[in-house]
Amino acid sequence: MTTTTGLDFSPAPGAAPLPRMVAAQAGAEIRAMLRNGEQLLLTMVIPLLLLTGFSLAPLVDVGEGARVDFVAPGVLALAVMSTAFTGQAIATGFERRYGVLKRLGATPLSRGGLMLAKTLAVLAVELVQVALIAGVAFALGWRPAGSPLLALPLILLGTAAFSGLGLLMAGTLRAEATLAGANLVYLVLLGCGGIVFPLSAFPDSAEPVLGLLPISALAGGLRSVLSDGAGTPLAAAAILAVWAAVSLVLASRTFRWE
């Protein structure tokens, strides 16, 4: 510790180019997400268990067609929610609590750059989730109808809506409250968002309200595209777009960085 190595401390300040900073931050976020056991449970293990369990066992009445054709799109929606909402809310809440967001604010990486990195990291993890879920679903006999490309805008809109909700929570609540709240919302929306239990299983009066939830819009939209081979489901896209706009505006107005 006392040896003076040839470190040159003479000032040579300068920011790295934005793409390099964003790539570095996104890489760190991806590694953090893939290394966190609790997060993997929410984003990978639970969706894959639900997919296999509900596709193989006749646990719920899914109507016509193969069970996996009903379950796979719902589980894809759950995967998007788990990463963009639950995982992101918890991680960001604790980053705020540990002063990480504040510390990053003192680096050349701008807040816009940080948000871009977080978004890229969420999309990258979603890509891994989609590949895994689709792979397992194919093995279970899933034969999606229609064009999978139509699912892309829905997934992007769903990611925006869930990210907005997650950041709204992370930026205003205490980290522990975010942790509890984000897990609770995950469970509630898993139960009543049309992921594995069809909305038709709920009372007639509840169904239209539940249909307005972002998770039901995403699951229903993906189902109509991937199972029924329908065109872009405009109603689902519109619901997601409204959730995204409202939550992102609210999050950006209320977010506290420390």
Added chain:
Amino acid sequence: MDSPAVEIIDLVKRYGRTTAIDGLTLSARRGAVTAILGPNGAGKTSTIEICEGFRRADGGSVSVLGLDPSRPELRARVGVMPQAGGVPPAMRCGEWLRLMSRFHAAPLDPAALLERLGMAAHARTPYRRLSGGQQQRVSLAGAVIGRPELVFLDEPTAGLDPQARHACWELVGELRAAGVSVVLTTHHMDEAEKLSDHVVIIDHGTVVAEGTPSSLTGAERQLRFRARPGLALDELLTALPTGSAAKESPSGHYIIEGQVGPELLATVTAWCAAEGVTADDLSIERRTLEDVFLELTGRELR
């Protein structure tokens, strides 16, 4: 002519009804080490965080390298070591430093810097598993990795063992030698005295004294001794040259200030002998920054 590294004029910061900083004015020279010294709650961290752009001032003006602290271009030119935290607990410290280095155009080599701070063996250790002192060193590394012109170190040696503290001091010396401006806060008097070119003592959010360590402690020396409590110091004073001062603080500990030389020493010992008093631990010392500090703030460090 370059602007100062930091120029603060009449800074005011309030939290609710509490005024944390109350008309603080200070200037930190470029290429120098400036220590902001004060008890806990004096306003050190608030001052630093306003300079770092984390907080907004409620009054007065602050300029950092000649710019408003909120200017984004400062983020690349200024290195920051917060008082605590700032690193994701699960991240390996080597990974975090590499990430920090990727934000800069011409950074130091993260591995070499860890080596320099005696942390090479911990490069793969998650931050939360490091001891408090090790975490401080990682945080210090993060402040200097981008080769900044100016670094703010908020209590850089809090929680460090003596070796690590000396290593930190050495690093600050190297930064200064390389032409980096350093502004640090501390409540260790010896740290301010050893490290800095300029010391600013603050209390209750305002500057109570500033200068070089030696100008603050003065050329004045003190004669100190121990004896039974309650000596009649008034009598002693009449025997001493005018301008001398004598006090008992705490009980049984005596301090004589003034032209401390052989003559004064002889007078004091002769007086003690005449009084039948044995003076123990008699010594002549320079005033320390701690003496100055306690004199100015009139209270113990909290």
